[in-house]
Structure formats: C-alpha cells, structure tokens
Amino acid sequence: HQFVSLQEAVDIFQRIEHLQEAAATAQEIGIDVDITDIITVITLLEPKEGQTIEGQKVLFPHLYDKDVETREDGELKPSPAPSQTELDVLTGDWLKKVSWGTKKEKSEKE
Numbered sequence: 001h002q003f004v005s006l007q008e009a010v011d012i013f014q015r016i017e018h019l020q021e022a023a024a025t026a027q028e029i030g031i032d033v034d035i036t037d038i039i040t041v042i043t044l045l046e047p048k049e050g051q052t053i054e055g056q057k058v059l060f061p062h063l064y065d066k067d068v069e070t071r072e073d074g075e076l077k078p079s080p081a082p083s084q085t086e087l088d089v090l091t092g093d094w095l096k097k098v099s100w101g102t103k104k105e106k107s108e109k110e
Helices: 006-028 036-046 061-070 084-091 095-107
Strands: none
Touching: 006 036, 061 095
C-alpha cells in the first residue's frame, strides 16, 4: 500500500471521500447505511508524505502505524527490499545453510 505516488494517494483518498458522500446521501433519503467502516478507512487512508525510521517512504502514515501496531511477534517488517536473511527465512534456504554449515564443520574436523 505504500508503493504509490503522492498524487495516486490523493486520488485514492478522494475516491473514499466520494464513497462517504454517497453513504451520507443514502442516509438522507432514508436508506440505513453503516458508515463506521468508511470513516475508519478515511482515517487510515489520509495521504501525507513521510518516512519510517529506516528512510522508507510512507504516504499513508495512519495505515502504516496501524500495520506496525497489529504486526505479530516474529512477523517480517514491511520493506520494499527485504534483507537476505528475510529472504532465506521465506524460501527455507536458512535451513540449508545451517545443515551445510554443520556438514562442512564435521568434514573439516575429520
């Protein structure tokens, strides 16, 4: 969700605002519409250019903060360029490296 330009972020926000306006109009004519989720989305998708401590560009800071808050322990941090260690964990290569390291150490001792 962070890989858009500032103008795209503004466009996304405007579309969500139009949705809120449509829901308000529906309520005015007597249609029961729950806008709680729409208000939450509007809050999360308010565009503002910023960056993380690591220097990663963030255009939806409220959404980014919500992601960070709800991330579980051990979950990979969002990053446009994962580290080699993170890639190894995702692909299972870390297990190969550990098992190869053990085999190499044994053969060197012999």
